Amino acid sequence: MTAAATPAASPATTGEQPGVRLARSRRNAELSLLLLAMVLVAAYGAIVEANMLDTVTPDFWMPAAALTLVFVGMHLVIRWLAPFADPALLPAVALLNGIGVGFLRRLDLGKAAPADRETLAIFAGTGGRQLAWTLASVMLAAGLLALMRDHRSVSRYAYTLGLAGIVLVMIPAVLPGRFSEINGAKLWIRVGGFSIQPGEFAKLALLVFFAYYLVRKREVLSLASRRILGIDFPRGRDLGPVVVVWLISLLVLVFEKDLGTSLLYFGMFVVTLYIATERVSWLLIGLVLFFGGAYLAYVLGGSVGGPFLNFYTRAEIWLDPFAEPYDRGYQLVQGLLGLGSGGLFGTGPGAGEPLEIPEVQNDFIFAGIGEEIGLFGLTALLVVYLLIVERGLRAGLAVRDSFGKLVAGGLAFTLGLQVFVIIGGISKLIPLTGQTTPFLSAGGSSLMANWLLVAVLLRVSDAARRPVTQGGGPAARPAGGPPEQLHGAPTEVIRP
């Protein structure tokens, strides 16, 4: 640890040296990038219409214009509330969100009778609903930016959030199936025609709790340890609460039959622990536990069945989806065939047959898009995701307080892991687990939760890039003094 060589009291040691470069807000760059992204979204919409209607209607620009209004609004909010936030985040997320809306609208066009296609209203169908959800999500994200003027203030509610996270995760498991089950996964709260996925929000709440708790305990976790086989293992009692939280969420998820979220929480937990303690042992323990657990679940599923059968089935499909191409393997096979049919360049937006894939608007949206934009287009989308994740990690690197580091690093990694889990799943790299594709998949809960995640990253990056001399934003604490709950948090411990 290089920090050992520098004075422990200086808060700048844990972050990157705030240079002159960082002092620029780069808001104009953000606006230009955002407009460029929206031009791409408008062009996408135009090509879709050209391919599906053989003409481009005079109204083709309307969804893109609506999105532009929403995102420029967000841009203005950022100018006002987080002027030093990372300028790449908003345009990147806006591009993904815009392509998602455009593709969902394209699916609506595909489902509509040819005669009705030209007159499809802007807020009609899944695409229209997604547009409305985008508006709501962005407003929510702006609201979070307004409420949370300093990310450290959230740590005050860490235990509340932790409890809320557990409750959110548990509600669908406790609710009777008819209120919570869709397609075999008990993940939902359904009231009337309305359904939300509380797990998406629980992810955020739990991470904040993990971060807070680990920051408080990190010295203990790093120092008080027992050495077994050359690796330092922490004392059980230090880990108690975190392990309990993790176990509860995991158990509940077994009952909710959602492997993907379970895997996501586990990854999130292990990685925050690793970032906090800097102990590779955590990664090792995590990996062994995970792969051991997965293998055990597979073996148990094959022999005992019961609650493990779901995972066993998924693993079997993954190993050979073409064994039952019209039965269990149907969706994965159709996804693969869609991707393969797209090839290098794709058929062009609107010219493919993504509706061949069941439920293409949810988990398999990446395969559906991939048929039409090909390997080159998908690679571009992957790079945009990677950009968001690495920018989030960068915010974590640059921010000065440990809590911010953990929150930004944890959230950015979780986002990256989610992308890996779902895209790896639909492309047969790993067994398929139900997950939404962030910012692309249809669905309000996922979109909202991910926009909130982006708001947090924006907030942390604002704190990270804000020049020290400016002394913080409107809500800055006097003289940068650490909040009471985080006493000692920025302090680096010198280890022998």
Added chain:
Amino acid sequence: MNAPLRRVGVVVMVLFGLLFANLNWIQFYKADEYRNSDYNGRVQVAEYENRRGNIEAGGTAVATSKETGGKLKYLRTYPGGAKYAHMLGYKPVNLAETGIERAEDDFLAGTSDVLFANRVKDMFTGDESGGGNVLLTISKRAQDTAYDQLRNNNNGVKKGAAIAIDPRTGAVQALVSMPSFDPNPLASHDTDKATAAYNELERNPDGPLKNRALSEVLPPGSTFKIVIAAAALENGVTKETQIPAGASWTPPTSGTPIRNAAPSICPEAQVTLMNAVTESCNTGFAQLGVKLGADTVKEKARQFGFEQDDLTVGRLGEGGLTVAPSRTGAMEAPGGATDPAALAQSSIGQRDVKMTPLEGAMIAAAVAHGGKQMRPYLVKQLLGPDRTTSYDNADPRVLRRPVDDRVAADLRDMMVSVVRNGTGRNAQFNGYTVGGKTGTAQSGPGTPDHGWFIGFALDKDDKPVSAVCVVLEEAGSGGSAEAARIGGRIMQAAAADSGSR
């Protein structure tokens, strides 16, 4: 905490690198395999994107594509219904295509190499000219007759087949297998309905999906005597040579005597070869076969087309409907030496001798055409989507020459005598010289006999106009006479059609 954060950044990079590598695998390396996978519905949509060409017989479309306005833009329909089912086959959405639809799939779909220039032209003009058209050799009148006569045969037989070919070219004039089926439900875009229709046909014990004219073999009975007679004529026997006959003859190693179909047939000790054919004398041919020996019999049968296992009927020289090989079967005793009993039974077309109706027609055609057997074909011409450019005109070719002119002429005389004075009188029709040979084949204990007829028709200049083979499965008594009658009607229709051309 920055060091682990950076490492996490690297881990994310690695994870995304894996995704990228895997997408390359799927969208580049495996792309072609997935694109053309049987499970890929896009293949069908693409297939139905362009209008598939017609299949036509005698100027009438017997398979055509109708615009639907649905997701699959064209529906394949068969206006002829069950009449042409076995040669056309069908083009289903979810099952494998069969028949000419399968053999000429590329040309009909417009994806054939020969249509490349056409596709390039479409690219520039923006037209969608669709697939090419396939013109069949079928004579509409002969096909109508064959289908109607076979279906409404006087013996109430439910299974059978008829095929007529032009002896001079090998062009198929009529091809019917009974019972037939309607291919239209199989081409339905409602794949569940299509599958249900297919399963029902598949379960039908009468096997309507079987193409009995080409791919099913049956013991040929007395029609095989033409092959024995040909071998005899080449081995010192003439039409007028007296051969041993009798009411009953027991081969040396067998306890079972061979008898004639009726006591009135060749009871005398010796008959001429001519009379033996005319009356269909079993005892005479059994002894003749044994005298010739198994090798000679087998070799002559082979020269007539038996044992050929790679014959197809479609476009000349390329692909088409598969023809089952006709077989002479084993004639040996367990030790390896010829078993006279087996040879005797084989010589009258029983035991393990099995023949397709096409082979029967080809024997008759070779006799009628001076010993030259032409390669049979179904596709007369491939016509481009514009209906003016012709891509493939059938150029008839000799398949083999089983007998020379002289033997062919003798065989012709004998077969004409069969129709004029013998068992094949029903095949006679005005204005043409008709020759033929009937056959009654035992199909097994408790099952009625199969009735066969192979024959040909010569016009007044002695030019052959048609050769035919009709088989009525399990027809019982009178089956071969009815087969001869149907054969005559078919040849009459084919002759009328070729006369008017």
